[in-house]
Amino acid sequence: MPSVALTEALYRAFFQEWAERGFAAISIERVATRAGAGKAAIYRRFSSHQDFAAAAVSALGVQIAMPEDRGSLHADVLVFLTRLRAVLRHPLIRRILPDLHAEAARSPAMRDLNDRVARSRRNLAQVLLDRAIARGELPGDLDRDLALDLLPAPLYWRMVVLGITPTRTQLAAEAGAIVAALSAVGLQE
Numbered sequence: 001m002p003s004v005a006l007t008e009a010l011y012r013a014f015f016q017e018w019a020e021r022g023f024a025a026i027s028i029e030r031v032a033t034r035a036g037a038g039k040a041a042i043y044r045r046f047s048s049h050q051d052f053a054a055a056a057v058s059a060l061g062v063q064i065a066m067p068e069d070r071g072s073l074h075a076d077v078l079v080f081l082t083r084l085r086a087v088l089r090h091p092l093i094r095r096i097l098p099d100l101h102a103e104a105a106r107s108p109a110m111r112d113l114n115d116r117v118a119r120s121r122r123n124l125a126q127v128l129l130d131r132a133i134a135r136g137e138l139p140g141d142l143d144r145d146l147a148l149d150l151l152p153a154p155l156y157w158r159m160v161v162l163g164i165t166p167t168r169t170q171l172a173a174e175a176g177a178i179v180a181a182l183s184a185v186g187l188q189e
Contacts (some may be wrong), residue, residue: 009035009054010042023065023103023110050109057117071130072074073182077174079127081155085171088159097160122148132182143185150181 013034017026026049032039036140046052072078087093104114125148132138154174158164166174 004042006035006037007045007059010037010045010052011059014052014056015092015096018053018099019030019092022099023049024042040114048109050107050113053110054113054116057113069131073128073135073137074175074179076131077151077182078172079177081171081175082168084152084155085159085166086122090155090166093158094163104109121152125151138182138185142182145183147182150178154178 010031013031015028016034017031021027028039028042028049032042035041041054045152046055070079088097099119100110103110105111126144129138129142129144129147131185133140133142154177155166155171158166
């Protein structure tokens with residue numbers, strides 16, 4: 001198996017193992033077996049479980065590309081939520097995310113990984129806010145940190161914490177509520 005294909009197989013196997021057993025119980029032997037490789041293939045690439053997790057999340061982590069400009073903040077938020085819902089519906093992601101947060105509370109290395117994932121997502125969402133500010137839909141002195149919290153939080157809560165997948169109608173209502181909240185966010189302090 002070529003090196004790139006083997007690395008991708010290792011990442012998939014790692015995510016499957018993580019989703020089934022939790023990060024703390026990941027077995028390198030089981031990951032290698034799932035990927036059809038030997039343990040040496042893993043140890044040549046990664047020095048620890050945390051390094052393996054960081055590489056896997058970076059390489060195969062779900063990318064949520066910001067949608068093209070849909071002409072309004074509401075339309076942009078709705079597309080953002082629709083794409084995020086698709087990501088959060090993935091069975092592995094639904095099981096890994098809560099475990100990642102739990103591990104981040106226990107481990108500085110996993111906290112760093114969690115923070116890097118969150119930072120990359122927030123950087124992408126800046127585009128959505130910038131467009132709304134340029135269109136005059138949001139004030140230029142918007143509290144961006146709060147706005148960036150508001151964008152994914154209700155959907156994340158509903159799907160990951162409560163285990164409920166909203167309908168398209170519910171997503172549209174959620175987008176409206178988020179736009180109203182963003183409009184009321186106010187100045188940065």
